[in-house]
């Protein structure tokens with residue numbers, strides 16, 4: 001069980017989310033990375049977990065349109081491409097941070 005983040009900040013200009021975890025780690029996840037990892041049934045095979053969504057089809061200018069907490073265990077993102085069915089558990093976000101977190105900004 002992954003503890004919920006202490007903060008989730010949208011950096012629209014950089015097209016990334018800054019996620020602060022209780023252990024002090026801060027992940028910087030590009031919108032397109034998060035969108036590409038969408039766990040919903042349209043983007044991922046329900047049984048095998050294999051991705052259906054082609055990352056090349058994700059808009060380069062993708063923006064976050066909304067964000068809603070799902071209980072205490074997950075968050076649902078709405079994207080500027082109209083997609084909003086993906087529910088990301090903290091575990092999923094943390095896992096994305098493990099593999100895909102961007103370096104901190106320079107300066």
Ligand SMILES: [Zn+2]
Pocket residue numbers: 038039040041042043044083085086
């Ligand atoms: Zn999806």
